[in-house]
Amino acid sequence: MRIGIGGMAVECSQFCPHRTTYDDFRVTRGAALLGRYSWTRPDGDLAGRVEWVPLVHAVALPGGPVERAAYDRVKRELTGRIRESGTLDGLVYDIHGAMSVVGLDDAEADLTEAVRAAAGPRALLSAAMDLHGNVSRRFAARLDLLTAHRLAPHEDAWETRERAACKLVERLESGKGRPYRAWVQIPVLLPGEKTSTRLEPAASLYGGLGAVEALDGVVDAALWVGYAWADEERCRAAAVVTADDPRLAVHQAGLLARRYWDARRGFRFVGPTGDADSCIARAAASPRRPFVISDSGDNPTAGGAGDLPYMLGRLLAHDDLASGRVTALHPGITDPRAVAACFAAGVGAAVTLRVGGQVSAGTGPHAEPYELTGTVTALEPAGEGAPGSSAQGGGGRTAAVTRGGVTVVLTERRRPFHTRADFGALDPRGYDLVVVKIGYLEPELYALAADWLLALTPGGVDQDLLRLGHHRVRRPLYPFDDEGFEEPDLTAVLL
Structure with missing residues (x-):
């Protein structure tokens, strides 16, 4: 199998006057890119099963929105390298999920659509994400597998990337083709400091994902908190369950969404x-x-x-x-x-x-x-x-x-x-x-x-989201709206 590796990762506060330039990114290619990961090594668990194709990966310290010229430059190189690489069976898509770009409303969706077009309809795309990313339907629909960290602080960041790679390899080797992805957004937007997995309810919500993943027919289960310091419609929590049984995927994603919604008032700051x-x-x-x-x-x-x-x-x-x-x-x-x-x-x-x-x-x-x-x-x-x-x-x-x-x-x-x-x-x-x-x-x-x-x-x-001045997030949205909030529709949909 030939599997490419690439992506663009940064989280961007739209309430920050800083602008992220191309020079702010650490750009990695070739052998150095393969050297980022343990599972690409000749003695790794996937050795002999995959020809890894390094594309380009750009990562920057979080900051203000990315300048459009910097984004376009990385996007051109990534999609160009995908096209030049010949036929790829899959792509490990190493991103964050909370990138904002000047002039774009859903940067990850825009980038992912371009990556999908370059890779072609046959390749399977597997995204590794931060749980503070945003998962719009437009974005998720272009992916075949997507998973996120299960710990905050993110002590499992590299484990998440390895899970995305291993799930992709297993999927390709099985010959089962594309799994079903059930997606649902949850009208809750909280800062990371209120959703640490060191405390309840996040500890149990994220701690239970492994049990969902272990169900017969389920490929992966993921929850996203969303990114609270961007002001876009996509900014909110989300659940995605990937499975071979579409009804199972929809049911389990709905359960995750319901648990998150029911726990919304229990989230508290991780410290005094x-x-x-x-x-x-x-x-x-x-x-x-x-x-x-x-x-x-x-x-x-x-x-x-x-x-x-x-x-x-x-x-x-x-x-x-x-x-x-x-x-x-x-x-x-x-x-x-x-x-x-x-x-x-x-x-x-x-x-x-x-x-x-x-x-x-x-x-x-x-x-x-x-x-x-x-x-x-x-x-x-x-x-x-x-x-x-x-x-x-x-x-x-x-x-x-x-x-x-x-x-x-x-x-x-x-x-x-x-x-x-x-x-x-x-x-x-x-x-x-x-x-x-x-x-x-x-x-x-x-x-x-x-x-x-x-x-x-x-x-x-x-951390006080209400004094920042969000005006483009989709309402109603907790905690911006609480009293009189109608019961949301948490029915998952198949992508």
């Missing part, structure tokens, strides 16, 4: 919450160290700009932190001009900077640059092996500036701080507070934290 000032006050007064606070509204790994200095201002407005009686590490505000100024000044130099707001200024008082006077306490050069160099979009240079008890890490490029290695020479365990631009804590941060609070801060991925 508060506004910025109350979270800082509680953390500063606590004996537990390090105490981690999530600056959730500007989380770059959910689509935030990553340049908001709002939390920096609130930290330095607290007397104990401003005086140094309590210490805090706050990575990482994206500001290349401030980083350049720090490198020019050198470690130990006093600097006065206007920090942050390079992209977001003008979107509200929380986004205005913050005037910071402090001392440059650390500089990290860019390059392979530098902190963040393995992140989507790359790491770039970083500079740490300290004022009072607060050390802020400024970054040249948008990047996450999820692992101990991301902090470089700065040890987060040496501070009383660690205030990170993230939502729910990734595993290493979760293990590091002696305690934790989720600060409901403003930004492009604000």
